[in-house]
Amino acid sequence: MKLLEERIRKDGRLREKGTILKVDSFLNHQMDLVLFNEMGKEFFRLFGDEGVTKLLTVEASGIGIACVAGQYFNVPVVFAKKSKTKNIDGSVYTAPVESFTHGGVYEVMVAKEFLRPEDRVLLIDDFLANGAALEGLISIVDQAGATLVGAGICIEKAFQPGGDRLRAQGVRIESLARIKSMGEDGIEFC
Amino acid sequence: MKLLEERIRKDGRLREKGTILKVDSFLNHQMDLVLFNEMGKEFFRLFGDEGVTKLLTVEASGIGIACVAGQYFNVPVVFAKKSKTKNIDGSVYTAPVESFTHGGVYEVMVAKEFLRPEDRVLLIDDFLANGAALEGLISIVDQAGATLVGAGICIEKAFQPGGDRLRAQGVRIESLARIKSMGEDGIEFC
Numbered sequence: 323m324k325l326l327e328e329r330i331r332k333d334g335r336l337r338e339k340g341t342i343l344k345v346d347s348f349l350n351h352q353m354d355l356v357l358f359n360e361m362g363k364e365f366f367r368l369f370g371d372e373g374v375t376k377l378l379t380v381e382a383s384g385i386g387i388a389c390v391a392g393q394y395f396n397v398p399v400v401f402a403k404k405s406k407t408k409n410i411d412g413s414v415y416t417a418p419v420e421s422f423t424h425g426g427v428y429e430v431m432v433a434k435e436f437l438r439p440e441d442r443v444l445l446i447d448d449f450l451a452n453g454a455a456l457e458g459l460i461s462i463v464d465q466a467g468a469t470l471v472g473a474g475i476c477i478e479k480a481f482q483p484g485g486d487r488l489r490a491q492g493v494r495i496e497s498l499a500r501i502k503s504m505g506e507d508g509i510e511f512c
Numbered sequence: 513m514k515l516l517e518e519r520i521r522k523d524g525r526l527r528e529k530g531t532i533l534k535v536d537s538f539l540n541h542q543m544d545l546v547l548f549n550e551m552g553k554e555f556f557r558l559f560g561d562e563g564v565t566k567l568l569t570v571e572a573s574g575i576g577i578a579c580v581a582g583q584y585f586n587v588p589v590v591f592a593k594k595s596k597t598k599n600i601d602g603s604v605y606t607a608p609v610e611s612f613t614h615g616g617v618y619e620v621m622v623a624k625e626f627l628r629p630e631d632r633v634l635l636i637d638d639f640l641a642n643g644a645a646l647e648g649l650i651s652i653v654d655q656a657g658a659t660l661v662g663a664g665i666c667i668e669k670a671f672q673p674g675g676d677r678l679r680a681q682g683v684r685i686e687s688l689a690r691i692k693s694m695g696e697d698g699i700e701f702c
Contacts (some may be wrong), residue, residue, distance in 0.1 A: 352626045353589045355582045381572035386579040386589065392545045398574065399543045436542045 323364055323498040327511050329357060330499055335512035341433075343443035349476060350448050355390065356414055362391035365474040367445065369395075372471045374418055374444045376400060376437070380455055381384045383387065387476060388446040395444070400437065402430040402459060416430065420454045430458045435465035445473040450497060453484020460493065472496065480512050497499035513554055513688040516666065517701050519547060520689055530695035540573035540638050541667060545580065551688055552581035555636065555664040558686045561583075562661045564634045566590060568629070568653065570645055571619055577666060578636040585634070590627065592620040592649060608650035610644045620648045627656035635663040640687060643674020650683065662686065669694075670702050 348354040353465040379388035392399040472494030538544040569578035582589040662684030690702040
């Protein structure tokens, strides 16, 4: 998606010798709703004929784009909660997610009543890198016996293994901007 | 707002002898975007002539409604991050927030570059009870030297002290549903 690539070039900032991309001026701290609307529209163009009944994302930075996209799909949005608590009463699906940014493992959690076997679920997230968060969400969709339609991602770091690994497993992943490489010389898209 | 009150009566669930109101089927776990749009429209009706330049909310459950409302105001949305880290490089505003739900104190944090003295800021959140989160956001707006326009709240527990205390300080608070009392017999709105 040209609009997003251009925005990343214009307002994204590379830190730590080009190993970290900061997009917090428009994507995941301050959020540009004009851009979000265009991204939501694009996700709907890509997945709109798949009979999606629910969007699933994970707190916190996926919620905004999922809600804007949800307006185009006209379906509810569920966000998985990050939790350190255990599933004590069996009323929630949980999956462990390894955090590469912060280290350690956390749980993502969705109440069982909000994902049903008849649901056709589209995952939405702002970033895909190692794919750990997405795998957690996929596990939850599987546990619910629901159908996974695919994943709509804003920015994929295609030089990290998550996207390829999940596509090899048969997951349809559509990323609006795919970064081939980034470094001190800047960003190259796929 | 009748629509929200009716929805709370229909789908809200009282737990723990009526002391806890669960609205996670439409507000803060699964999110009903049709309802969110009506709420966003109502916030714009209430605050649309105030020259708002930015909406400010706090992760996670305020983000969805703030993003939908942001489309009507046509301004960016900033969400304060909850953080346990200290402000080491001076690039962020922070404020302590006491958590009554989980106990303890956490920090909310906004990067300085996203709040400017010329900004006119409307706060958005899903719940107002003790007012601790809202006070943290107000402190951040003050630190930035920006103008606080007010706060748009989905559900206010009017029997708890936050709303009255903040209104007494001159903050304009508009809550779409104000709960006067709740208990084993049900919910009464103001």
